[in-house]
Amino acid sequence: MTSRKHSIKTQALLTAAALLLPLAAQAHKPWLAPSKTVLSVGQWVTVDAAASTVPFVRDHNAMRLDNLAITAPDGRSVAPDNTASGKLRSTFDLQLTQPGTYRIAMLNGGISASWQDNGQTRRYPPRGQPFNTAEFANAVPATATGLKVSQSIGRLETYVTAGKPSVGALKPTGRGLELAPVTAFNDLYVGERATFQLLIDGKPAQGVEVELIADGARYRDAVGEVMLKTDGNGQFSVEWPQPGLYYLSASITDDKAEKPATERRSSYAGVFEVLSP
């Protein structure tokens, strides 16, 4: 009993700490839910941001908005309005003052290390704190075994468009996993095949598995995820079974990490709205 209680307490502490590093907890998917994505100039959208086991179900934790980056169609960054964080979801508003496509992105990343010492797993940095190379060197004892230092680059995005879709805000940064439109991100309809291109460091990401989850999983017996794979040009195509929001995600691990990390995990997740024709 005692040990069980203890583990529940630890779990609670870890969960609380995980709030500080929203994208680190891979078991819970971070998501953005825009109120609409196809709008006219001058309209407002409101976006919810949270992390939960099943995308769009508000039952776990709000997402911090510190790393929110919104790019307007002209390529400039714009600030959200009315930001607020509740227990289960954060929210912000955005007025679409320019014609074209806006990119709403949550960027996360950092370096973390884990090792074994005296039969216990140790980690650096402590959750919620930045990685410091000098501090890290002192943190690992000489008796440590199985040292693993990994870097993560996480990108969560959604897109909203006033008027005609444009690509000014969608230029790849060339860092980590990113998605480029072949079919415009806000021109998606049931019965029409959409094609996108996955990029790693700005180059086609070949043979990567992409997972697609439709909204409404709470009202189904199964999440019903669909697995897709990018081709030799990093492209994949999707046939949308029904209108609604979709959660599309992919991740890859490679050895192109920044020192002192030895492996790098890059992830991309995008939220798309599909309309009925």
Add this chain to the structure above:
Amino acid sequence: MKLPSMRNPFSVALCGLTATPALAADLSVTLQVPPIDTAEYHRPYVAVWLEREDRSVASQLALWYQQKRGGPAAAAPPMGPAAEGGTKWLPDLRQWWRRGGREMSLPADGVSGATRAVGEYELSFSQGRAPLGDLAPGAYKLVVEAAREDGGREVLDIPFQWPVKTTTPLKAQGKSELGAVTLLLKP
């Protein structure tokens, strides 16, 4: 029926002139805004356009939407001209929006107008004149889309060949937001 000779460009030009009866060709659309029994009725937004076979827009024919919003808010919009104007709901004409609506600047001369009450309306268009313009021979679709606040949305289309040799009436029947739509093509 004499074929114009290549050596004589004039005869080609003349032949072009004698073909002018085609320029008088007409296209008229009759559409019904049906009565709908509901506690809160709003007039529908309606768009009428012509699509080519590849679904590109050949011509935007009509758009009925709420151009001004009533009440004090309309007099002093909080931000930007369209912040709460009637254009806010134009993307609800989902097909029209992506088939060029989102690229139009409104109001559009000879195309856009106020929403209409329940009734039957006839819209006439002439070949060579705005907004129909010069419709090249080929296969087209007349598309009529209606969307109503607090109501539904309906899209009807009528495929046709242009031009016609004889007067051709074509028809489609709406089920919810649109009544009968007839397309009358005249040579």
